[in-house]
Amino acid sequence: MNSVFGSVFWLLVTLGVLVTFHEFGHYWVARRCGVKVLRFSVGFGKAIWKRIGKDGTEYQVAMIPLGGYVKMLDAREGEVDPALAGQEFTGKPVWQRIAIVAAGPGFNLIFTIVAFWLMFMIGKPDVAPLISATPQSMAAEAGIRAGDRILSVDGHDVATWSDSMDAVANALLGRDPLPVLLRGTDGAERTVTLPLNQLPAGEDIGQYLDKLGLKLAPMPPTVGTVLPGKPASLGGMQGGDRIVSVNGQPVTSYEEFQKLVPADAAKSPTLAIVVQRGQQTLPLSITARMESLEGQSTGWIIGVTAMEREPAILRYSPLKAMGASLQTTWSTAESTFNMIGKMVTGQASTKNLSGVIGIAQVANASASMGVGWFFSFLAMVSLSLAILNLMPIPVLDGGWLLYYLIELVKGSPVSERTMMAGQYVGLVLLFTLMGLAFYNDIHRFLPS
Structure with a gap:
């Protein structure tokens, strides 16, 4: 779905559901209190759909979807038929x-x-809160290391990346020093304090997060899937292999591997890739191809995908x-x-x-x-x-x-x-x- 069309569509769905529910609250309680409801409108302005219900209420959907209203019988808006005086809003007890x-x-x-x-x-599908820090950022200077797992933020346990960032974002509003409990790649737990009090006043959460420099840990250089018939498969690579180097250049993340393959293949398609498989270290010779993979633009490929991040989902x-x-x-x-x-x-x-x-x-x-x-x-x-x-x-x-x-x-x-x-x-x-x-x-x- 086109992003602009999708944004408009889901905005209308959101407002339609929430406004209808909000106005239905007014409507339902008004009816229970004996107040006559003249109109139930989702949206403002000219009606694009309406009908009269058996209860005499006019139900409508209007052109401007930014709200809605329930119009009740109200003496402040004109004369009220004496026969309906008992159903008038302002005459009801406070x-x-x-x-x-x-x-x-x-x-x-x-x-x-x-x-x-x-x-x-x-x-809600999510990923584990395995983090790293932008070099020379506030998070890096506070002691955040690549691969750290967040266990709690300001004493509140977290289990997913989004929960962790929500907790950090809330703390950024106050800009007070923030204790974060971590478990390092060595299994040891430690607490670091993010000095949020050093952030300048008057900026929004997005700017604060940029200065903080906290981000998901880079994906390890581990192969997830090897596509059949592609260069990696023909060269002997298998799912689960950990990339050690490409043409002698060490690889520490899958992102690095993705950059090295096309850069080196442009010089020579035959790549010397070293992988770790279990306890073995294996040298492989893989000849990259220039082609389009899964609808992407044409480029040098060997036909592998990354190992997915560690999933984390809360389901009760x-x-x-x-x-x-x-x-x-x-x-x-x-x-x-x-x-x-x-x-x-x-x-x-x-x-x-x-x-x-x-x-x-x-x-x-x-x-x-x-x-x-x-x-x-x-x-x-x-x-x-x-x-x-x-x-x-x-x-x-x-x-x-x-x-x-x-x-x-x-x-x-x-x-x-x-x-x-x-x-x-x-x-x-x-x-x-x-x-x-x-x-x-x-x-x-x-x-x-």
């Missing part, structure tokens, strides 16, 4: 209005837990998956609130915000990595929507909840004038936030 408004974020939270639960049952029983889901939801929410707090106080950069372009790219990438990854992505976005909507900003659910809590305290509704002023302030804040996120998305495409 606790019912609070329940209706809170139901949207609440359903997003439920969706998050279910999506994480499904992810843990299906499994339904009961254990639910426990892991609740724990992950809690820790993710905690990290999100931590990030928001640090951005508000200036300790973390607002460059970390992403808009619809960034979401679309991640949606496409996660969908291409498998069902488990896409459920994980949906859970993260759903939780973010729940938290965003609970912020006490007028026009968002959190703003209405603030009004109703004030009403509970003072015993009477907030004045219409105050509500209108709050709505204008809320719109300015919301559009500023959206504009900043969109600017960050665009800025990431520009050369630094």
Whole structure:
């Protein structure tokens, strides 16, 4: 699937699912509280599909997919038929209005837990956290060595590469020294401290990760598959052979081997390759060919593939998956609130915000990595929507909840004038936030 088309498609799938679930929360609780729902809309603007349900509600899908709404019978928007006065929203007790408004974020939270639960049952294919460090980087100076396995980050156990990097990324927001427990290639365990406090303030996570220099360990120079009838097979190479040298040049990673083969074959197609097979060291003579392999561009090939990285996948029983889901939801929410707090106080950069372009790219990438990854992505976005909507900003659910809590305290509704002023302030804040996120998305495409 084309990356642009794929990004748009999976963005629409993501927003369609999450917005529908959010609005259904408002709708379902409103109906249970006896409020008449006039319209249930996924998207804004002109309707591209609609129908009237048996309950009298108009259901529609609108052209602009960046949200949705539930329109209820509301005396503030015009005259209400006296026969329907008992189904009008503002006439309901304040606790019912609070329940209706809170139901949207609440359903997003439920969706998050279910999506994480499904992810843990299906499994999210990953690789083991075997790492290395870019030369002269912060990680290298802290003592990270090629082939180290991360066991825990800041005291929290990790089992996969993505979990490790998520933990490091969260720590980068605070830029405090970060202890990392490692197991070296010799089997010995040791703790190194990444001096994140030395990172400059005001940069986004991507820039911090570049400066940190932490990366997956290079693949060992071990042959995975030898293609039948190709030069390597004809020369006697076998799967599992470890490449020692090419034309006398030592090889320490599969990436080095991939570069040496075409470079040396361009000088002379016959290559002297030494491999280690078990306890034996064997010299092989392999004559490379100039051809296209598996749809790739034409080049010098010998017909081998690399040994795959060590897999790591978290897959649990339904009961254990639910426990892991609740724990992950809690820790993710905690990290999100931590990030928001640090951005508000200036300790973390607002460059970390992403808009619809960034979401679309991640949606496409996660969908291409498998069902488990896409459920994980949906859970993260759903939780973010729940938290965003609970912020006490007028026009968002959190703003209405603030009004109703004030009403509970003072015993009477907030004045219409105050509500209108709050709505204008809320719109300015919301559009500023959206504009900043969109600017960050665009800025990431520009050369630094």
